[in-house]
Amino acid sequence: MQFPVKLYEDVDSWKTIIFLYNSALKEVNTKLEILNDEFQHVHQYNPIEHIKSRIKSAESIVKKLKRNGHESTIENMVEYVNDIAGIRVTCSFTADIYRIAEMIGKQSDLKVLSIKDYIKYPKESGYKSYHMLVAVPIYLSDSVVDTKVEIQIRTIAMDFWASLEHKIYYKFEGNAPDYISRDLKECAEIVSMLDAKMLSLNEAIKKSSQEQIVSNEDKTNFWNQD
Incomplete structure (x- = not known):
């Protein structure tokens, strides 16, 4: 992402970037x-149940820069911290995740910079979600600025697990006991089975509804015969 040079010369550059x-x-x-x-x-x-957005706090940005060996500057923040602006999209079913991702990818004015599919390839912890990093053109009075946004797409069940995992690891400052990590991973597997079962049920309901529509149409056609 390239910002106009004059933005860095502004004494209020932090507010401008936010x-x-x-x-x-x-x-x-x-x-x-x-x-x-x-x-x-x-x-x-x-397909979308909830949409939640947030801007990463200054403290979190600084911590992430230091953790990755970068000096805490606005230039480094823009260059190396990809999730300053984040949107979380919650769906009912796993099929919706890929449907939404496909629709986002077809937006002609958005540029997909990267994709991380933690559903097909979960993290070691058991974390599952679909991450897209996109560049969004922001039209200012005298320029256009491509700005990065991270989009996370997950099911309600995945979101429930991820929320609890975050709280647990925050409490232990990232060093949870092994037995808790094992239990969390087991819960992640249960969540995956739940998502698969709910998707299967939804497909069965749709199939039943379609069959009922066809049956009703056949009955109507029968009674309308001369």
Whole structure:
């Protein structure tokens, strides 16, 4: 992401950059809401349950830079911290995750910079989610600034697990006992089985509904025969 040089010369450059990240979040959030509304209009179904956005705190940004061996400067923040602006999209079913990711990828004004599929390739901890890093063009009065936003897409069950894992590891400052890590991984496997079962049930319900529609149409056609 390249910011205009004059932004760095502004004494209020921090606020200016946060303004850009906030603007990028608004753009992506609006796109997701429109896609969800359009899906409801065409298919009578909403793939998105919840959308939550956040800007990483200054403290978290500094910690991440130091952890990765970078000096705490605005230039390094923009270059090396990809999740300053983040959006989490929660879905009901795993199939929705890839459906939403595909729709995001087709947005002509968004550039997909990277994809991390932790659903097909979970982290060692058991964490599952689908991460997309996109560049969002922000149109200012005299320039266009491509601004990075990380989009995380996961099911409700995955989000529940990830939220609890975060709280547990925060409490232990990242050094949870081995038995807790093992139990968390076991819970992640249970969550995966739950997601698979719920997806299977949803597919069965859709199939049953379609069969009922066909049956009703056949009955109507029979009674309408001359």
